Amino acid sequence: MNDDADLMRRIAGGESDAFRVLVERYERIGYNFFLRLTGVSEDAEDLTQELFIAVFRSAGRYRPDAPFKAFFYRIASNLSASHLRKRKLRAAQSIDEMVERGFDAASARHEDDPALSLDGREMRRRYEEALAGLPRDWRIALELRVAGELTYEEIAGAMGKSVSAVESILVRARERIAEKLDEG
Amino acid sequence: MDCRKIRRMVSRELDGALDGAGRADLDSHLALCAGCRRFRDLSLAGLSIHRSVKEADPPPSLLPSILAAVEAGPRWGWMHGWLRIAVPAAVAAAAVFGVWVGGLMHESYSPATAGNQTDVLELTYLDEYPPGSLGDILMTSSGGGGDEQR
Structure with a gap:
């Protein structure tokens, strides 16, 4: 049994110390996953809190033979999809605003990077814009692959899709991004 | 090989999931196709x-x-x-017991038997005044209603 699975077993047994260790281990990963997807630090904070509450409550249902990472990202993906769906429904938050918010959280961290050339900054701006404009499932799949480093099988499990569907999503997402990067 | 398949292979390559045979096909296509080369570079x-x-x-x-x-x-x-199992099991058992008791009560108060029971109770009641008790005295002094029924 790996370390994470052992922590989950102890959490299911009611050991609060084990839960604290798990949060300390995955808090940063969860927070950055949500931050990249939402672009808003407050949303990322709320979603990370929801994520760990869900992990805590479902600890008894966790199967140790499955990798904890896949279990963790499955909950995170569901929360992200739900959040992005709600946000899309809110009239006040248009796609344009999402893009702007995306810049706040992600691109702003690079604006002061003196190592980046003007072209580099422009490419990054286009990339962020293209990413923010992708359908939510595509963004989640890409994030799970690139940042989460999940395999196609793990992404399929996390998103409730077939491996073939995941691969198609990743190809289409990359084609869309390449088109945006090529513009101008 | 068409460009759609090649783009799928490029995507696999980026994810470290492209096998050796696929790489050979990819390289030979990229050598001839500027559009797919551009896609790969941008990706x-x-x-x-x-x-x-x-x-x-x-x-x-x-x-x-x-x-x-x-x-x-x-x-x-x-x-x-163990409480995660024990508590729901106890609640379920209590519910089953409640349904069983309810079923028994419903059966004993069904209209068909309820009428008979009233008769039986009344007869028993009238029959069972012990001799010399207040009930017996009252029944006797009131004209022996009970006796008529007996």
């Missing part, structure tokens, strides 16, 4: 940008707020280990 650039995003530090208040939220959550938190 590599995008991946590089995505990976270079610096991770942000979570706010220091996040950990305590998560722990507090779990503590303050629905009080199912205490129900762990």
